[in-house]
Amino acid sequence: MIVSRKFIMAFRTDKGSWTRPQIEALGIDWPPVKGWIDRVCGKEISPHDQQIFESRIGIKRQRKHLSADPWEQRKAQALTRHEATKQLDRELIAKQRPLL
Numbered sequence: 001m002i003v004s005r006k007f008i009m010a011f012r013t014d015k016g017s018w019t020r021p022q023i024e025a026l027g028i029d030w031p032p033v034k035g036w037i038d039r040v041c042g043k044e045i046s047p048h049d050q051q052i053f054e055s056r057i058g059i060k061r062q063r064k065h066l067s068a069d070p071w072e073q074r075k076a077q078a079l080t081r082h083e084a085t086k087q088l089d090r091e092l093i094a095k096q097r098p099l100l
Contacts, residue, residue, distance in 0.1 A: 025052040
């Protein structure tokens with residue numbers, strides 16, 4: 001497969017970047033230096049490297065790690081409690097407003 005800018009941009013992570021395995025599948029050393037996209041456009045990659053690039057290897061493992069992290073779990077619980085408190089505050093304020 002011939003690599004194009006459209007192909008590269010279509011498989012970015014949620015944060016708009018690429019994982020190390022993706023970059024290495026394109027034959028670029030890690031970390032990539034400025035202009036790497038222009039250098040890789042037009043090159044041919046194997047079906048195996050294409051599959052690696054499209055699968056975004058490294059993302060799922062990273063997310064599992066974050067969800068297993070006790071600090072991340074506590075942070076998520078605190079955010080949930082915070083949202084519940086904000087909702088209760090909104091309801092109380094709505095009850096206290098005089099009807100015109």
